[in-house]
Amino acid sequence: LAKTTQPISMDSYEGQEVNITCSHNNIATNDYITWYQQFPSQGPRFIIQGYKTKVTNEVASLFIPADRKSSTLSLPRVSLSDTAVYYCLVGPLGDKLIFGTGTRLQVFP
Amino acid sequence: EPEVTQTPSHQVTQMGQEVILRCVPISNHLYFYWYRQILGQKVEFLVSFYNNEISEKSEIFDDQFSVERPDGSNFTLKIRSTKLEDSAMYFCASRNRGFNQPQHFGDGTRLSIL
DSSP states (O other): OOOOOOEEEEEETTOOEEEEEETTTTTTEEEEEEEEEEEETOEEEEEESSSSEEEEEEOEEEOOOOOSSSEEESSSSGGGGGEEEEEEEEEEESOOOOOOOOOOEEEEO | OOOOOOEEEEEETTOOOOOEEEEETTTTTOEEEEEEEOOOEEEEEEEEETTTEEEOOOOOOOEEEEOOOOSSEEEEEEEESSSSGGOOOEEEEOOOSSSSSSEEOOOEEEEEEE
């Protein structure tokens, strides 16, 4: 399974756009990129997933370059409630999820 | 929006006792999972379950662990003889048919072994 590397923590202010980049140099052809969010004492919550180029939903955008060796989760105009841990996961769809340590995002007023 | 629900939210048990953690997956989902998260550590895969049998299990899921889908709605994780190191948050997840369907997690059961 592809190993992922993402920043341990990031700080932002309300209203700003936040971009969290994840490196996955040994991503396999059948691997997808999935992002989850986790608040304290809650289960991980699915945000977005993609294979290549750009994916957008009502919550976030996911940018994946052509070589797929990295991906960037973009959160537009964050609020205090976006303070959470964000996980980048890489693997075949439908398979078990392998979580790393994630990126702890702190949003300040 | 449909949710995965887990009960109890917190379970305190004496070491050596059996414990059963309960989950109600989203109603039309077909694939079920258990994960755990020891305080301050990563979320770890335990087991996946489909068509009334285990699809895959991790090294953590030893003979002390078992899973069951006793009826059409519940999915349970049993730990036969709990150890102190079993203290963790246990998360149930489910997903629908279709290879691109994401896993949806419950909010977990905090298991404390004394």
